[in-house]
Amino acid sequence: MKTIKLSWIAFMLTLALALAGCSSASEGEPKASGEEQAVAGGELHVASGQQPETLDPQMSTGSTVKTVARHMYEGLLALDSEFQPQPMLAESWELSEDRKTYTFHLRQGVQFHNGEEMLAEDVVASMNSWLEKSSVASQVVGEEASFVEKDEYTVSLTLKEPKLSTLDTIASPKQFAAIMPKEVFETAGANGVTEYIGTGPFKFVEWKQDQYVHFEKFEEYQALDTPADGLSGKKEALVDDLYFDYVADNTTQLSGIQTGEYDFADSLPYDNYEQLTQDPNVTTYTDLYGNASFHFNKKQGLFTDLKMRQAVNAALSSEEIMLAAWPHEDLYEVDSSYMADSQAWFSEAGADEFNKADPAKVKQLLDEAGYAGEEIVLLAGNDSQLYYAAIVAQEQLKQAGMNVKLDVVDRATYSELRTDPANWDLLSVGLSTVTTPSQHLSISADWFGWAEDEKLHEMLAEIDASETVEEGTAVWNDLQDYLWTDYLPGVKVGDYFSYYASTTKVDGITIFEGPIFWNTTVTQ
Amino acid sequence: MKDYLMYLIKRILSLIPVLFVVSIIVFLIIHITPGDPATIMLGEDATTEQIEELREDLGLNLPLPQQYLNWVIGALQVDLGSSYFMDESVTSSIMGHLSPTISLTIISQLVALVIAIPAGIFAARRRGTIADQSVMGVSLLGMSVPNFILGLLTMLVFGVILRWLPVAGYAPLNTGLWNHLQYLILPAVSLGTLQAALITRITRSSMLEVLNNNYIKSARAKGVKERQIIYFHVFRNAFLPILTVIGQTFGGLIAGAVITETIFNIPGIGQLTINSIERRDYPMIQGIIFFVAIAYVLINLIVDLLYGVVNPRVRLDRK
Numbered sequence: 001m002k003t004i005k006l007s008w009i010a011f012m013l014t015l016a017l018a019l020a021g022c023s024s025a026s027e028g029e030p031k032a033s034g035e036e037q038a039v040a041g042g043e044l045h046v047a048s049g050q051q052p053e054t055l056d057p058q059m060s061t062g063s064t065v066k067t068v069a070r071h072m073y074e075g076l077l078a079l080d081s082e083f084q085p086q087p088m089l090a091e092s093w094e095l096s097e098d099r100k101t102y103t104f105h106l107r108q109g110v111q112f113h114n115g116e117e118m119l120a121e122d123v124v125a126s127m128n129s130w131l132e133k134s135s136v137a138s139q140v141v142g143e144e145a146s147f148v149e150k151d152e153y154t155v156s157l158t159l160k161e162p163k164l165s166t167l168d169t170i171a172s173p174k175q176f177a178a179i180m181p182k183e184v185f186e187t188a189g190a191n192g193v194t195e196y197i198g199t200g201p202f203k204f205v206e207w208k209q210d211q212y213v214h215f216e217k218f219e220e221y222q223a224l225d226t227p228a229d230g231l232s233g234k235k236e237a238l239v240d241d242l243y244f245d246y247v248a249d250n251t252t253q254l255s256g257i258q259t260g261e262y263d264f265a266d267s268l269p270y271d272n273y274e275q276l277t278q279d280p281n282v283t284t285y286t287d288l289y290g291n292a293s294f295h296f297n298k299k300q301g302l303f304t305d306l307k308m309r310q311a312v313n314a315a316l317s318s319e320e321i322m323l324a325a326w327p328h329e330d331l332y333e334v335d336s337s338y339m340a341d342s343q344a345w346f347s348e349a350g351a352d353e354f355n356k357a358d359p360a361k362v363k364q365l366l367d368e369a370g371y372a373g374e375e376i377v378l379l380a381g382n383d384s385q386l387y388y389a390a391i392v393a394q395e396q397l398k399q400a401g402m403n404v405k406l407d408v409v410d411r412a413t414y415s416e417l418r419t420d421p422a423n424w425d426l427l428s429v430g431l432s433t434v435t436t437p438s439q440h441l442s443i444s445a446d447w448f449g450w451a452e453d454e455k456l457h458e459m460l461a462e463i464d465a466s467e468t469v470e471e472g473t474a475v476w477n478d479l480q481d482y483l484w485t486d487y488l489p490g491v492k493v494g495d496y497f498s499y500y501a502s503t504t505k506v507d508g509i510t511i512f513e514g515p516i517f518w519n520t521t522v523t524q
Numbered sequence: 525m526k527d528y529l530m531y532l533i534k535r536i537l538s539l540i541p542v543l544f545v546v547s548i549i550v551f552l553i554i555h556i557t558p559g560d561p562a563t564i565m566l567g568e569d570a571t572t573e574q575i576e577e578l579r580e581d582l583g584l585n586l587p588l589p590q591q592y593l594n595w596v597i598g599a600l601q602v603d604l605g606s607s608y609f610m611d612e613s614v615t616s617s618i619m620g621h622l623s624p625t626i627s628l629t630i631i632s633q634l635v636a637l638v639i640a641i642p643a644g645i646f647a648a649r650r651r652g653t654i655a656d657q658s659v660m661g662v663s664l665l666g667m668s669v670p671n672f673i674l675g676l677l678t679m680l681v682f683g684v685i686l687r688w689l690p691v692a693g694y695a696p697l698n699t700g701l702w703n704h705l706q707y708l709i710l711p712a713v714s715l716g717t718l719q720a721a722l723i724t725r726i727t728r729s730s731m732l733e734v735l736n737n738n739y740i741k742s743a744r745a746k747g748v749k750e751r752q753i754i755y756f757h758v759f760r761n762a763f764l765p766i767l768t769v770i771g772q773t774f775g776g777l778i779a780g781a782v783i784t785e786t787i788f789n790i791p792g793i794g795q796l797t798i799n800s801i802e803r804r805d806y807p808m809i810q811g812i813i814f815f816v817a818i819a820y821v822l823i824n825l826i827v828d829l830l831y832g833v834v835n836p837r838v839r840l841d842r843k
Binding site: 135 | 690
């Protein structure tokens with residue numbers, strides 16, 4: 001009798017196990033394991049440390065959205081590896097005499113993933129939706145401007161005033177101007193489109209929440225015949241299936257790339273960089289992310305005083321900060337230019353004021369500002385290497401005589417706290433690479449830090465109004481000098497890089513503003 | 525039988541105040557916490573103006589009591605709302621994430637029981653010896669090691685160095701039993717160890733208590749075989765407290781799954797919880813906590829009902 005009841009419990013447990021099994025019978029595909037045979041074509045598994053917030057690239061400035069969505073969507077233009085706009089869905093364009101009207105001629109016969117041809121009406125709907133959603137777009141192109149259909153294969157955009165950075169903005173890979181069929185905007189909600197249809201080399205199959213985004217090769221894709229360069233030129237899906245597997249833990253990513261569980265991993269522990277570069281089965285890649293900066297709250301508090309901002313600038317020593325956060329010389333550069341060195345906008349103006357670490361000067365500036373030990377709140381997120389940068393910066397500022405309190409919070413809290421100038425004085429930020437100076441967040445009046453300086457915006461307007469990049473860069477040189485010596489919206493301490501790794505089975509990955517998986521093969 | 529039914533109804537009705545309190549507390553906590561779905565969705569570079577606009581569109585600017593009321597009205601109609609980030613309802617999201625967690629929990633519990641019950645009995649029988657002390661020492665260690673450390677260690681040894689098992693991921697049961705199990709063994713071991721330690725200790729002490737009873741002595745005096753005494757007399761009588769702990773550890777397993785699922789990348793309820801909290805997906809967080817509260821209460825109910833099955837002396841009218 002007693003035996004029977006005990007075995008009844010065992011039976012219940014078994015039954016529960018069996019039930020659990022049944023309920024998973026409808027689950028999606030399994031993840032490819034290392035034992036599976038990889039052939040040309042086949043599957044490419046990318047371990048992604050973050051899940052995209054949305055698959056509507058017009059909606060979000062997030063970098064995972066950018067990396068994932070560009071495999072499925074294309075814009076009118078695309079950047080080459082030197083950040084120059086090149087044709088993509090527009091085969092050519094011209095600018096009117098008064099430099100206010102852009103006319104884009106679309107490629108004919110381009111198919112959406114739903115089988116319909118891309119026409120001017122789709123481009124107009126997409127571009128205008130983008131103008132509405134993207135703050136960079138409305139800033140550069142102007143709120144009133146909109147795209148208009150000229151004929152089936154021609155659209156135009158008329159600006160109120162000439163803007164040098166118009167094409168760069170349209171080609172920008174972040175929060176990018178993806179072209180979609182006009183119908184998808186009719187069903188879109190406040191959180192973006194819900195039907196994912198583009199023209200790219202991969203088409204959307206499934207987004208399994210918290211597991212993966214699955215794309216497959218788009219058989220009807222018509223590649224350009226110009227050579228692949230950055231995001232432009234010839235694109236070919238060489239694998240049949242592309243998975244962005246969501247793998248949150250970076251140690252798990254590390255183990256997964258070492259064992260071949262994943263073909264590519266995008267969020268690996270920085271401390272393991274050197275180890276991976278020496279692993280014969282692994283290829284590593286570095287990718288310029290942008291500026292590591294400490295941003296001043298110029299709306300209220302201590303740093304409304306230029307002298308105080310200058311004191312911070314004079315106190316910081318870049319090398320120590322960068323090395324603490326990005327522990328390998330491949331992963332950072334100590335450099336004062338706001339724009340990247342691969343861009344025409346690169347400038348060394350104002351470099352004299354950069355990376356001083358001059359205690360005597362700090363003391364003098366603090367005295368002049370009348371600083372009496374008031375608390376300075378340094379706000380930092382805990383989800384990236386910038387956190388370590390903030391710790392070192394706090395220490396340096398303390399040593400220089402400033403009373404700095406470090407406020408470390410999770411990403412969502414950070415994003416919320418920084419919107420209110422009452423919450424912080426100094427903000428730790430990573431500013432991703434932009435294509436033109438006017439898109440630079442550190443000098444935006446709307447972005448956190450609120451750079452509302454008159455002279456700054458006059459000069460930015462001058463850059464935007466200039467006729468050529470050469471003319472623009474001359475003004476930018478002066479402006480960057482002004483920023484370092486007389487305004488200081490923040491202190492840039494250096495450039496930092498993301499790093500990724502793939503197994504050696506993978507070939508052909510391009511890194512430009514994130515990894516690119518077209519023209520990429522996986523072989524055994 | 526009637527008593528049984530009444531008791532069941534009473535217990536199920538007692539869920540209502542529990543859920544009500546849980547829902548209010550959760551609602552308040554997540555809304556007091558800074559950060560909201562709009563800031564996350566728009567990404568790092570979004571401006572204040574953009575964020576404000578999206579907040580308005582998503583209905584995040586409504587007064588809190590109104591937001592709560594809307595949610596309660598939905599919940600009463602078995603509609604827990606929709607995720608802000610996924611084109612999916614909260615209910616179907618939870619269902620989709622349920623089976624990995626159930627598998628993981630059951631396998632962990634099996635791992636725990638297979639280790640713990642024999643170890644506990646073994647230690648009790650050899651009370652005071654070195655064998656006993658070693659078992660207790662190991663179980664103390666098992667209780668003290670955080671399960672993420674154990675997870676990473678097992679991953680390193682069996683996944684990366686020996687390559688016996690995959691380091692992370694998940695395959696549903698319909699892809700084959702072994703395929704399903706191979707992804708769950710390491711997480712189940714790392715998750716089950718803590719429970720095993722707890723159950724070992726309670727098994728030992730509960731066994732010892734019974735061993736000293738007179739009826740055991742008289743069984744021995746009658747010449748009943750020692751093995752029979754241990755398994756049929758002592759263990760049966762010592763099982764009630766063990767069952768209680770097993771019931772409680774189910775709750776612990778769900779909590780532990782949050783960490784284990786993140787490390788081993790298993791798309792279960794634990795991972796859904798973490799992700800939803802990170803992106804402040806309010807309806808999802810509320811839904812999950814609601815669901816876990818129900819599960820917790822139900823598991824306790826089942827354990828209570830099992831008492832009567834295991835030991836007929838425990839009658840419900842005593843409650």
